Amino acid sequence: MTSILIVTDAWHPQINGVVRSLERTAEELEKLGVRVEVLSPQEFRTLPCPTYPEIRLSLTHKGAVRRMIEAFGCEHLHIATEGPLGLLAASVARKTGRSFTTSYHTRFPEYLSARLPVPLSWSYSWLRRFHNSANGCMVATRSLENDLRARGFENLMRWSRGVDEDLFKPYEGSVLPPDLPRPVFMYVGRVSVEKNIEAFLDLKLSGSKVVVGGGPQLDQLRREYPNVHFTGSKLGEELARHYSDADVFVFPSLTDTFGNVMLEALACGVPVAAFPVMGPLDVIGDTGAGVLSEDLAEAAEAALDIPRDHCRKIALNYTWAASAKQFLDNCVEARDQFMRVHEAPAKAAE
Known part of the structure; x- marks a missing residue:
């Protein structure tokens, strides 16, 4: 396959x-000689998504999306999200007879129910129809695969994740205020209701709590938790140095399908404390690089004893090169299956 x-x-x-x-996968695919194009909201007029204004919803129609897909001239279509562009692109693919895959990044039904009284069964029914119309649906972990299969999702394919080991690594020195009591327990990620951050902030822990990231809950939580150090969003090496400055990374989410931030923390030599749910069970599991417990405070304090070099060793099992190769193999398999199914009727008619 030469273009996606x-x-x-x-x-x-x-x-x-x-x-x-998606960005790192595209970079690694290009190293493999694959031309990668991206169709995103940057190509259209947009409006902010309610309750999640950072996401821009594209204002477009099927004809415009079809013209752009045809203009790119790629062999295979991968639809990464279930938003307006994803829905239109899937409709175009079905109508024009194109192979396409999807990926399940977000437990959207759980996110939606955290904000609105929408039954999970309604959301999953809609998502199942969307993803089952594809030639393959990529999922990050075995736990997610098992969960979705039990809900009637089909053609599931594994697509794991990676970590930039050159950026996310142990650093010398401190970027946090010198008067912060040790140990430092840190959360990194979007500051929003579905991340369950208050489960971390309410813990009785020794030392200090630090939250790195931005989002709609940031101002509220700053007011409600004046003893917590909120840094706002960080990027690149500055972000990596914040990870490295922590003693334990606390991941309170109950809805993430994977949790790339856990790999980034581990690569910086920081052990993880989390609930024993999808994501942490797959990334941490029995690796010894973290502690999983329904008692998150107990897990956080116990994780202090984990050697930092062991954490980095576990993280280095995940590479973006391997992730991209897995993604490419999935696309090739889905396209080939699509071709076999559609070529058989054509040959029978000859």
């Missing part, structure tokens, strides 16, 4: 795991 078009409603200037994963 990725359609995504999540793209720059957003800062999140979906954008980082």
